[in-house]
Amino acid sequence: MSSFDLVEPRTLDEAFSHLDSADPAVRPFGGGTALMLMMKAQIFKPVRLVSLRYLGGRFAGITVAPDGSSVRIGAMTTFAELEHSAEIARLLPVIPQTMLTLANVRVRNVATVGGNLAHGDPHLDLPPVWTALGAQVHVISKGGERTIPVEQLFAGYYETTLAQGEVIQSIEVPVKPGWRAHYTKVTTRAAHDWPALGISAAAKLAGKRIEDLRLVLSAAVDRPTRLDAAEKVLRGAAIDEAVLARAGEAAVAEVHIESDLRGTAEYKKHLLRVNIGRAFASLQGA
Secondary structure, eight states: OOOOEEEOOSSHHHHHHHHOOSOTTEEEESSOHHHHHHHHTTSOOOSEEEEOTTOOGGGSOEEEOTTSSEEEEETTOBHHHHHHOHHHHHHOTHHHHHHTTSSOHHHHHHOBHHHHHHHOOTTOSHHHHHHHHTOEEEEEETTEEEEEEGGGTEEETTEESOOTTOEEEEEEEEOOTTEEEEEEEEOSSSTTSOOSEEEEEEEEEETTEEEEEEEEEESSSSSOEEOHHHHHHHTTOBOOHHHHHHHHHHHHHHSOOOOBTTBOHHHHHHHHHHHHHHHHHHHHHO
């Protein structure tokens, strides 16, 4: 591993002074769990890493809006904090459900919400869930702030729309009365391994009828991807085998899936068809 500078600023201005560089080898980090793996593999060779762990304030904590309409989660919130938060369990129960097969306790104690998003790995479990929930990311830089939907954060395989010098300060998740959410993770090895395919579904149901929904595919594609054509088939429809089969075929037709070590393209297409049905069966029973 090559030598590099590690700085731990105590203020936002100090952090931006260290990040004020056009060199992509200067990078902020949260927990560093994924970053360290990339460094050990010599995929990424930093010249300066800027830790955000001591910034606090807008980067920390889980806060429910006074009217209960949303939950703000600081970028430096760890997965363990999410996992054990009573407010998250009450308002966003799909999050602790997802944690059951997300990495391991050691990783969850260190990995952060913001770092996980900024990493841009399409195999990660939480980004498709945030996308299905309709979450937004608050981004800050020396030049100002902006807010974007989570689905617009990802640009491709390990690529995001974050500019050099921008950092994620928090994520805001709407709380939608009457909506249910589910995450299905399909692995070829241990349950906590990277998925061959992930499906996250959020929907408002009236009995068997789907009033509205957001359906997201991950892992089998280069970024968390809304399945717009499948959503169109399902929106307003009553859940039955026929409509779920049509949605599965629409989903397979609208995305490009490639073979890799976790399965062939045809295998993943089969998984996509099957797990759309399973996701809505789970939502009905929630």
